[in-house]
Amino acid sequence: MKSSCEHHHACMKVIQRIIDREATPEEEAAFLENKNQCMPCQEGYALELSLKKAIQSKCSVKCPDQLFAKIRAKLFLLLILISILIPLFC
Amino acid sequence: MDVSVEEKIVPEAKAKEIFEKEFMPHMDAMYNFALKLTADEDDAQDLVQDTCVKAFRFIGSFEPGTYAKAWLFRILKNNFINDYRKKSRGPSKVEFEWVEQSISGEDEFAEPAYFADLHAETVQDMMGDEITAAVQSLPVDFRMIIILCDLEEFSYEEMAKILHIPVGTVRSRLHRARALLKEKLAEYAKKKGYH
Numbered sequence: 001m002k003s004s005c006e007h008h009h010a011c012m013k014v015i016q017r018i019i020d021r022e023a024t025p026e027e028e029a030a031f032l033e034n035k036n037q038c039m040p041c042q043e044g045y046a047l048e049l050s051l052k053k054a055i056q057s058k059c060s061v062k063c064p065d066q067l068f069a070k071i072r073a074k075l076f077l078l079l080i081l082i083s084i085l086i087p088l089f090c
Numbered sequence: 091m092d093v094s095v096e097e098k099i100v101p102e103a104k105a106k107e108i109f110e111k112e113f114m115p116h117m118d119a120m121y122n123f124a125l126k127l128t129a130d131e132d133d134a135q136d137l138v139q140d141t142c143v144k145a146f147r148f149i150g151s152f153e154p155g156t157y158a159k160a161w162l163f164r165i166l167k168n169n170f171i172n173d174y175r176k177k178s179r180g181p182s183k184v185e186f187e188w189v190e191q192s193i194s195g196e197d198e199f200a201e202p203a204y205f206a207d208l209h210a211e212t213v214q215d216m217m218g219d220e221i222t223a224a225v226q227s228l229p230v231d232f233r234m235i236i237i238l239c240d241l242e243e244f245s246y247e248e249m250a251k252i253l254h255i256p257v258g259t260v261r262s263r264l265h266r267a268r269a270l271l272k273e274k275l276a277e278y279a280k281k282k283g284y285h
Contacts, residue, residue, distance in 0.1 A: 016265055020239060022246055043209070050210035051268065051275075055240040058218035059225055063121035067135050068114070071142045075109070078143060079102060 005040040015045050019052050105149045112158040113145060119159065119242055120166055126237050127170050129226055137174055141166040160244065164252045167234065175230070208276040212284045216275070220282075224274040232267035239264055 005011055014031045017023035023031070035041045120141060124134035144165050145152070152161055213221075225236060238244045238252060250257045278284075 012265075013261075016261070016268075020246065020264075021243075046210035047208065047213065047272070048268070050213040051272065052240045054213050054216065054221050055225065055236065058216075058221045059122075059126075059237075059241055060118075061122050061125060063117045063138070064131075064135070067121065067138060068117065070135070071117075071139055074139055074143055075106075075146055078146060 001036075001042075002038045003040075005038050008040055008044075011038075011041045012044060015041070015048050018045075019048050105146065108149055108152065108154055109142075109146055112152070112154065113142065113162060116159045116162055120162060122241065123163060123166060123237055124170070126225065126233055127230060128174055133174060137166065137170060140173070141169050144169065157248070159242070160248045160252060163238070163242070163244075167252055208272055208279060212279050213275065215284060216279070220278060221275075224271055224278060227274055228267060228270055231263065232270060235260065235264050236267050236271065 011031070011034075014023060014027055018028050018031060031041070031045075035045055117138070120138050121134060124137040124141075125131065128134045128137060141162065145162055148165075152158065225233060228236065234253065235249065238249050244252065246257050246260045249260045253260070255263070
């Protein structure tokens with residue numbers, strides 16, 4: 001296995017597109033085939049993927065329940081205002 | 091009663107239906123995005139409420155069946171830039187430098203050496219708080235693109251529309267954001283003795 005990659009910058013671009021599901025199937029297949037023979041590409045791919053997965057699994061929060069009620073109350077108020085104001089201008 | 095909007099008049103019942111069906115399912119994602127942008131629970135709630143009111147007012151310009159989440163995120167981002175960002179700090183010097191470099195494309199995919207010691211296993215071992223703190227410490231433009239891409243899984247084209255930037259800038263900004271995030275995680279891992 002190669003311990004250095006002469007196309008590392010180009011490979012990093014492809015890695016980004018692959019993990020973001022923006023690469024073409026051909027690009028992805030070519031990279032995955034090469035990855036097994038190239039240590040920097042293998043490590044780069046694993047790191048980028050683990051980072052994305054960590055963000056997905058560890059950075060989510062739920063919307064507080066009271067916010068739903070507040071939003072509905074604001075919209076109700078907005079509708080009342082519209083119902084009062086529109087006849088004044090029509 | 092009808093809801094008056096810029097482009098067309100939507101009957102009140104229809105507007106409510108669109109709101110409940112198309113917009114409400116995205117509240118968790120909107121709140122999460124707002125919280126990451128403002129870093130304050132009250133500000134995040136206010137930002138989501140303002141976004142919802144604006145979305146409701148302009149509901150006539152929303153095409154049912156199109157991607158409501160992207161439409162809402164665009165309103166939220168604009169609201170944040172116009173109203174909330176002014177309240178907090180302005181963009182830091184680092185922020186401008188990084189964004190400028192990302193736009194010029196200068197050496198955009200060069201891999202700095204500082205996170206050479208950061209490995210996938212180290213990231214997997216890190217706690218949620220550590221990852222969240224590292225994301226939160228990024229300049230806001232970078233934080234925004236990381237959340238949109240990695241958490242909400244928008245495509246590059248959708249992010250370009252939400253952020254009003256070219257797709258090429260999405261790519262380079264995303265790369266720089268991830269590089270900075272890895273730098274922060276590498277520093278943190280070193281400090282905490284992760285291997």
